[in-house]
Structure formats: structure tokens, C-alpha cells
Amino acid sequence: MQGEIALSRLSRLVTQLRGEGEALVRLRFGVDERGQSFVTGELEAAVELTCQRCLQPVSVPLEVDFRLGMVKDDAQARGLDEGYEPALLQGPTLSLHEIVEDELLLALPPVPRHPTGECPAGEGTLRFGELPEPDEETDNPFAVLRGLKGRGEGG
Ligand SMILES: [Zn+2]
Structure with a gap:
């Protein structure tokens, strides 16, 4: 099964995003040799987040592979084979x-940033010794104040 899901339909996810988009979803359902129902899936999406360095939008590609074993309760979840994450069935259908929303939320970077070299804010690693020296004549706020005061007294 393959299809696209509009990210705007994923209400918890969309609150984390700056823009809308779509996720490409590929799912396969099956039953393994032990009788365990499972679903494997691949998700691809490009989500727009806020770069935590420059606060500008950054498009982050998400690619998720998952393998879920369907369970009805915690006891079944504990009995799952390694390699399955439990997916708790809340009713007759999953x-x-x-x-898809849970997997995409888990895949979001905790601190989204532009890739190295592509951030308008630079690398954010300036040390004190690298700060440019202020220009005495034009950039020093006290020089400006002195100039204002002088003009006022000259009247
Ligand atoms: Zn940035």
C-alpha cells in the first residue's frame, strides 16, 4: 500500500511545523511465522521547521523505517519478538x-538547524577574540552622546 498523507491532517505534528506538505507513505501488512500481525512502513517527508540558530525556516528531510507488531495489551507487547515496536490496537482497526504521525513526531530533530555552512547566522562559534573592534569615531555610543551634547551647548 502506498499513498500520500497531507501533513495538515496530522494535527499534533502540524503544530510543530511552519508550513504544510505531504508525507509519502509505504506500508506492508502481514503475519509472521509465529502468527504475529505486523506492519512495516517507510515514510518520506520534507518538513519546514525553525532553525534554532538563525530562526529562519529550514526544510528538514525525514525518512523513517518502522516495523510494528500489533498487540492488544501490555502483556502481548512484552511478548513481542525483538525487532518489533509494539502498536497497541485501540479497537478493531489500527x-x-x-x-504515521507518531513515527514522524519521533523523527523530528530536537534542535532543528540548517546544515553546516548553509545557515545565514554562520556557525555561531565566535569567540571573544574574534569580535570586530568597534570603530571609535562612528560606532562608539559615547562618542555620539558627546556630539549631541556639544551641539546642544553650542545652541
Ligand atoms: Zn539557520
Whole structure:
């Protein structure tokens, strides 16, 4: 099964994003040799987040592979084979939107940033010794104040 899901339909995810977009979703359902129902999936999306260095939009590609074993309760979840993450069934059907949304939320970078060299704010690693010296004549705020005062007295 393959399709696209509009990110705007994923209400918890969309609050984390600056813009809308779509996620490409590929899912496969099956039952393994132990009788365990599972779903494997691949998600691809480009989400627009805020760069925490320059506060400008940054497009972050997300690619997620997952393998979920469907369980009805915690006991079943504990009995899952290694390699499966448990997906708790809330009813007779599994909400694909919930699964896709959960996986995309987990894949979001905790501190989104532009890639090295592409951030307008630079690398943000200036040390004190590298700060440019202020120009005495034009940039020194006290020089400006002196100039104002002088003009006032000259009247
Ligand atoms: Zn940036």
C-alpha cells in the first residue's frame, strides 16, 4: 500500500511545523511465522521547521523505517519478538494516521538547524577574540552622546 498523507491532517505534528506538505507513505501488512500481525512502513517527508540558530525556516528531510507488531495489551507487547515496536490496537482497526504521525513526531530533530555552512547566522562559534573592534569615531555610543551634547551647548 502506498499513498500520500497531507501533513495538515496530522494535527499534533502540524503544530510543530511552519508550513504544510505531504508525507509519502509505504506500508506492508502481514503475519509472521509465529502468527504475529505486523506492519512495516517507510515514510518520506520534507518538513519546514525553525532553525534554532538563525530562526529562519529550514526544510528538514525525514525518512523513517518502522516495523510494528500489533498487540492488544501490555502483556502481548512484552511478548513481542525483538525487532518489533509494539502498536497497541485501540479497537478493531489500527489508525494509520496515528501510526504515521507518531513515527514522524519521533523523527523530528530536537534542535532543528540548517546544515553546516548553509545557515545565514554562520556557525555561531565566535569567540571573544574574534569580535570586530568597534570603530571609535562612528560606532562608539559615547562618542555620539558627546556630539549631541556639544551641539546642544553650542545652541
Ligand atoms: Zn539557520
